[in-house]
Amino acid sequence: MPTLEKMYSMGHEEVVFFQDRSCGLKAIIAIHDTTLGPALGGTRMWPYNNEEEALVDVLRLSRGMTYKAAVSGLNLGGGKAVIIGNPKTDKSEALFRSFGRFVESLNGRYITAEDVNTSVEDIEHIFTETNYVTGVAQQYGGSGNPAPYTALGTFRGIEASVTKVFGSRSLAGKTVAIQGVGAVGFELAKLLTEAGANIVYTDINERGIQKMKESFTNAKYVNPNEIFSTACDIYSPCALGASLNDETIPQLKCKIVAGAANNQLKEDRHGLVLKQKNIVYAPDYLINAGGLMNVSIEFEGWADSKSRRMVDTIYDKTLEVFRISEEQEIPVNKAADVMAEKRLESMKNIKNSYLGKVNHRMPGQKRRF
Ligand code: NAD
Numbered sequence: 379m380p381t382l383e384k385m386y387s388m389g390h391e392e393v394v395f396f397q398d399r400s401c402g403l404k405a406i407i408a409i410h411d412t413t414l415g416p417a418l419g420g421t422r423m424w425p426y427n428n429e430e431e432a433l434v435d436v437l438r439l440s441r442g443m444t445y446k447a448a449v450s451g452l453n454l455g456g457g458k459a460v461i462i463g464n465p466k467t468d469k470s471e472a473l474f475r476s477f478g479r480f481v482e483s484l485n486g487r488y489i490t491a492e493d494v495n496t497s498v499e500d501i502e503h504i505f506t507e508t509n510y511v512t513g514v515a516q517q518y519g520g521s522g523n524p525a526p527y528t529a530l531g532t533f534r535g536i537e538a539s540v541t542k543v544f545g546s547r548s549l550a551g552k553t554v555a556i557q558g559v560g561a562v563g564f565e566l567a568k569l570l571t572e573a574g575a576n577i578v579y580t581d582i583n584e585r586g587i588q589k590m591k592e593s594f595t596n597a598k599y600v601n602p603n604e605i606f607s608t609a610c611d612i613y614s615p616c617a618l619g620a621s622l623n624d625e626t627i628p629q630l631k632c633k634i635v636a637g638a639a640n641n642q643l644k645e646d647r648h649g650l651v652l653k654q655k656n657i658v659y660a661p662d663y664l665i666n667a668g669g670l671m672n673v674s675i676e677f678e679g680w681a682d683s684k685s686r687r688m689v690d691t692i693y694d695k696t697l698e699v700f701r702i703s704e705e706q707e708i709p710v711n712k713a714a715d716v717m718a719e720k721r722l723e724s725m726k727n728i729k730n731s732y733l734g735k736v737n738h739r740m741p742g743q744k745r746r747f
Contacts, residue, residue, distance in 0.1 A: 390437060
């Protein structure tokens with residue numbers, strides 16, 4: 379499908395392609411929807427096989443950001459950027475500063491942040507060229523690493539799910555199986571441990587496994603292919619997307635799926651498959667929004683307490699989505715979409731009225747600039 383048709387069918391406002399031969403930069407920024415505010419979303423660096431793959435990824439990810447911001451009650455639109463390149467060999471100061479200059483040229487319609495394969499150091503280079511970047515290091519007045527806040531939000535989503543299934547918010551004595559103990563999974567394990575939960579975990583990275591062994595006595599390691607069939611109360615995907623699919627869902631022996639990974643359902647229909655299996659699913663983009671909430675606080679002056687207060691709201695929001703799902707007899711992932719779309723629609727509607735601004739150009743009036 380040609381690019382403009384793809385944009386039309388997915389509702390994107392703007393897609394911008396950039397290249398800078400001097401430093402090997404090839405990037406795409408997709409702005410999906412700015413009804414609620416500037417489009418915010420991270421910059422992913424990935425060795426895409428071709429331009430088409432990169433485009434599909436950035437279109438899908440930026441639309442996801444619109445829904446995540448909307449359902450989270452944030453005044454932000456959805457956007458995302460991808461840099462086509464190998465993060466192990468193609469990174470340089472020039473590449474990220476050049477990228478920052480292109481972000482600056484969009485005049486604040488798009489605000490960037492860290493994502494897969496981009497780091498705090500890369501963000502610093504971008505920050506040298508533009509203020510339209512979040513997740514800047516705390517010594518520069520930014521909010522730093524988002525992972526602890528993403529983990530806290532995921533934990534609140536798990537608490538809401540436990541409230542729904544067991545009638546109490548407590549995680550004491552519950553068993554949580556975590557797939558992926560990286561930045562977020564490890565922080566989540568800390569919170570679960572403090573709450574008295576037992577942990578079963580897996581990872582493919584030896585260093586991550588070792589860190590878990592050194593840090594927790596309540597955590598047991600299983601092989602990556604055993605995590606799905608592990609008997610537990612909660613399965614928590616915190617690795618990559620699409621881990622809930624036709625092969626894995628039949629293996630699950632849990633009552634709840636609630637984790638931080640993006641795009642956990644391989645296809646939308648897998649939300650219904652989980653519902654039919656009587657498994658409560660906490661929608662990924664709702665309960666992993668803690669990192670986004672945290673960076674959004676940077677606009678008003680970041681403080682840990684403000685950020686935590688906002689992230690705590692994920693508990694009530696998750697219960698609200700469960701309520702919509704029950705009332706409308708739809709899978710929970712659809713209920714989250716309904717909640718996001720309802721907010722987008724109502725915010726579009728309030729902009730219908732003419733506000734009578736003094737310097738607004740009236741029909742027939744000469745342009746002043
Ligand atoms: P990370 O790279 O630090 O951790 C991911 C971990 O998963 C790694 O330790 C990796 O080895 C492991 N892993 C990968 N494939 C695996 C497999 N097949 N089996 C077991 N383990 C596997 O990433 P992160 O920042 O912790 O993010 C985790 C997930 O949460 C990602 O899907 C990310 O998109 C999502 N997310 C992260 C944030 C954030 O603030 N970092 C915010 C929102 C969503």
